[in-house]
Amino acid sequence: MLGSYLIITLRNLLRHKTFTFINTLGLAVGIGSFTVLMLLVLHETTYDVQHFNSRRIFRVTQEIKKNNVGERSASLPFPVADQLKKDYPDLIAETVRFFNMQSPAIPVGYKGEYHYEKRFFFVDSTFFKVFRFYLEKGNTKTALALPNSLVISKKIARKYFGDEEPIGKKLTIMVGHEFTVTGVLEESNFRSHLEFDMLASFHSLNEMYKMPVQENWIWNPCWTYVVLHKANMKDELRKQLPFFVVKYFPDALKDFVSLNLQAINDIHLHSNLAYEISINSDIEYVHIFLGMACFLLAIASLNFINIATARSSLRTKEVLVRKIIGANKSELFWQFLFENFLISLFAILLAFVLVEISVPFLSDLSGNPLSKWITNDWNIAAWLGACGLVIGVLSSIYPAFYLANFNASKNFKSAVSFGKSGTWFRQGLVVLQFMISIFMLISTLVSYDQLRFLRQAKLGFDKEQIIVLPIAFTKILYRYDDFKKELLGCPSISSITAMETIIGREHQTHEYAMPYNPDEFTFFPSILVKHDFIKTFNIKLLAGKDFESIKIFKNDGSVYYDYPESYSTDSLTQSGAVIINQAMLKHLGYTKAQDALNQTLISHAGKERIIGVVDNFHFTSLHDTVSPFILNLAKDERRMRLVKYMAVRTQRNRTFEALEYIARTWPEFTAVPFEYFFLHENLDQLYNKEQKLSEISAIFAGIAVFIATMGMFSLTSFVVAQRRREIGIRKSLGSSASALVFLLSKDFMKLAMLSILIACPIAYLGVWTWLGHFPNHVELKLSNFLLASGVILGVTLITVSLHTLRTVLQTPVAAINQQG
Amino acid sequence: MIENTKILNLNKHNLFAPERPAIIKTVNLRKVYRSFNVETVALESINVEIKEGEFVSIMGPSGSGKSTLLNLLAMLDKPSSGSIAFMGTEVSTFSDRQMAQFRKRFLGFIFQNFNLIDELTILENVELPLQYLGLPKAERRKRAMEMMERLEVAHKKQFFPSQLSGGQQQRVAVARAVVTNPYLLLADEPTGNLDSAHGQEVMDILSKLNENGTTVILVTHSAQNAEYSQRTIHLFDGQVVTENINHVN
């Protein structure tokens, strides 16, 4: 029985080669795309699930809010972890802290040769107890127990020691601190929001920091994780946290601080705080991928149903004859089902080949490659295979059922009318396919628009022609003025400043108080900067002036820079200077920029005189709105130690000369190797997620259009086959070829227009909602809608004309006689 | 362009001139059907000449190639080899566009199996050739209705072909072919499904058209119908066996 099904099926599939091919390919591409998108979703949603007790691990976060300014920080003050464990031993089993000196990179040296390492953390010795990472060499119980111990990844081991045994080797951290390698990490395939290459024992900090940072309840640089005895103790602990805050946080803060708990599994997709330990993804993107996956699967199934129906209605005559000579209904039904089942099987195999081929080229939103284990997981393969078969079979039930069921007692003419009633159904499917394609096209176009907007938006400062040099922990911090003077000797360099964090990307928060209320400090977004900041970044001054340096020409012709202390009104050494933005001006209650000049704020360093007011500029990414912001001059040495980057503005097209000059000068000042990046490139990376999204949606919108086009192609070929006789007759009566092409395309163009009319408003709502998530976004442009519609209309016209022309150019008799 | 060919010079008034020019002339016409690697020679070495204003009938047993020949003469199909000249012009040189122009202006064709368009009503079917000629709607309606009344199918004008009997469909097909008052009419057994009264009517229409100058080529099994023609071509197994001149009525 099965054998005879197989033979009939194969003969049938071969007879309609084009349909079979389109059907298989369409379904394969659809299932393949679905699979890839689901892998992406799976990848994004399985961060940090591997830890033994992942449901019991929480990150403690901190929110400081006062007068509507402040921060929501992923990191906490040093003592919180220990104190929590001490106070709530019944709730908390273990705590771990991560600390990276608040520096994105730390200089690491071996035998006098230094490199900046980005993924460097000090961690508590409980690290290996809490998180599921293993050591290839060394003992997890002891590796981080002693001060100055260091655990490194294989990559780092290879980088510094080559093939030599890493255990016991000494590395110099931050110039001057010797650490001993006590462990080498095992490579892990797990996805975690914790990304690191080097882990140093937390105890080391006791020796490195002479000040009692461990008792500081204000500075909050430590990512702090707690493991609860039971997952459900979370609420209990959460209830205790306000009391904890009141008990331990300093008086100035305690009313404005709140602590919260974040499940570790939620961090990657749901956390968007300041000072995240790594770049997180966003649940919204996962939803978008899920949506795309469903769309593609829908499009592929619609395509499949469409072709299967078309194919079966070409066979109404065959079915009638079979019935008249006695085939029974269920037999026919099973035969058709079997046929489509077979196509689905082919399609699934082809889909897996496609996925296998494409996966190595794919990465997630954070830029991590899709893990190999996912694609090698047979459960997933089986699951998706089953999915594909279910879709194949479900999609074929309608045509099989319809075909098997139509009434043989009626005469042959009903065969024609079946073809007709099926037309509505098929046209509906095509409209749906087109709607999905248009929706995806428009979304893609808008997402590219938004990306371009984010990259090119006016930030309020000039990010071009800026070279940024990381100088954290280098001796340059102490010889900054000399170094600057030296660099300004290069004619290609026009201006130099320095800053605590990268402008346009991130900021710090510092405490300031008003002179009339000197004891009440509020946290404001702010960064420490050096002289010529406004000049270097070309920020618009509304009143006052930059932190100026004055160029003095000496008698011998050399140049000397002086930094006038004129900012200070009272005490020369005790007072500093700040420049505020317009939002801060408003926050302070001034309407005119001029009025704020020479007013003072109070910082922990003393009085800070407002010497300038600048227009609002985007000191963080365009995902945020501009809030009050303070630029504070890093005048004394204590503050200078917090400065991490130098920014060098070069003359147009003279970047290369400038770089060469800096590279030559650099070694005279520090042993740390010279590294640099361009500010505009660095800031572009802020929108990597948007770029990835745009790329991914472009690919899958293309695929959607491709599948829909194939659906259109097969529908056309079906309709043309059905109307071939009519075409021949009309031709015999003298119709011209062009009139016939028009006659046939008209109906399809109507379908395309209908899908455009329905899809555009839906797409409008969709992209409008998406854009609403951005405080700064592009206006929706009509051109995107027109372009998407144009693509669909064009594709329809080309497909249909290609198809109809073939029949139209036949002789009338050939057209009339040919059997479809 | 069609306007540059001799077709435009066709003149219905020179019908009775002593030298009647050949309207269609075939030389060594051959038609082979190929399907499933089986070759069927439908026509072989056909040399016929049909003069302007003539009424010619083609007879022969079933499968002898009558329909095939008629299709070729109407340029609805392409010969495998040999040539067909229309008014002295080789047909194979016609472009697709010229062909369409030619068909709608000069040709009427009645298919053996009617070939009405299922999706159009009877009236629309009959109107169609007039529509292609670009006639205004009222004019089209009038002429189509006149012809349908003559053939007694006017009362079915809003019906679809599938709702008519075979004979009714055949009369609609005749109406559609003659409604343009074509210059050349090719009819493939136009009376096959008709009772004698209706058959008679169709034959009268053809004769009348012929008297008014239309060249008629008729395929028929009926010797009685062949009587209407001036000349009969007999086909057998794809070849012309005899041509006899009938008495001219």
Ligand SMILES: Nc1ncnc2c1ncn2[C@@H]1O[C@H](COP(=O)(O)OP(=O)(O)OP(=O)(O)O)[C@@H](O)[C@H]1O
């Ligand atoms: N499309 C086709 N494919 C293959 N063979 C064909 C085709 N059309 C006609 N033939 C063959 O060509 C030969 C001539 O057919 P044709 O239809 O011209 O005969 P006919 O004289 O019109 O017959 P009838 O009196 O039955 O109408 C026949 O043998 C037929 O089988």
Ligand SMILES: [Mg+2]
């Ligand atoms: Mg015939």
